[in-house]
Amino acid sequence: MEGEGVYVENNPQILANAHSEFGKRNFELAQELYTKFISACLHKRECAAGDLAAAYNSRGQIRYLRVDFTEAMEDYTEAIGVDPRFEIPFYNRGLIHYRLGFFEEAKRDFQQVLKINPDFEEAKVSLLQTLQDQQHRMTRGY
Known part of the structure; x- marks a missing residue:
């Protein structure tokens, strides 16, 4: 897919931007960015386990705040699967x-x-x- 290399090259920046938006309480944008980061990691398998687990956990927190407990628990469980420590x-x-x-x-x-x-x-x-x-x-x- 055209542009895919840029997407993966900027993957650490996507995570940093997601964390920044989360900190600003811009949860909708943060969730989109965490989802992009997770998708890129799963597609290319080039992410550190700790980063992927943190992205799942943070996206889970956003879902928890929205009282979407099922999806939040799925994200937390994914984070645990990636980094059980x-x-x-x-x-x-x-x-x-x-x-x-x-x-x-x-x-x-x-x-x-x-x-x-x-x-x-x-x-x-x-x-x-x-x-x-x-x-x-x-x-x-x-």
Whole structure:
């Protein structure tokens, strides 16, 4: 396809621009840029795993903010598949599981975060809250 080389050559700049737009809260443009970056990475397979995982995670955050939990979880899961040592998508996916009342799945995600990074304070708090709410649900019988 004509112009494809330019697209791939500018791939690191696409990611930098996506992060910049995300920081400015221009989420629609940021999502488009993350999608372009991800597509180029998948097509050419020339991206660093950490960059691809970060793009999936950030696009997932945008989808989370739009309350599109299914697509956000898909992005977080993709990020985990690309870089299973990246704790942030585990945490983000755990938050969605928690919000949806899937406490067992949330617990697994938060525990995985803490295996990767034992000092992740928000994950400690979220895991504790998940365990308390899970116990409360069991006590009430639903």
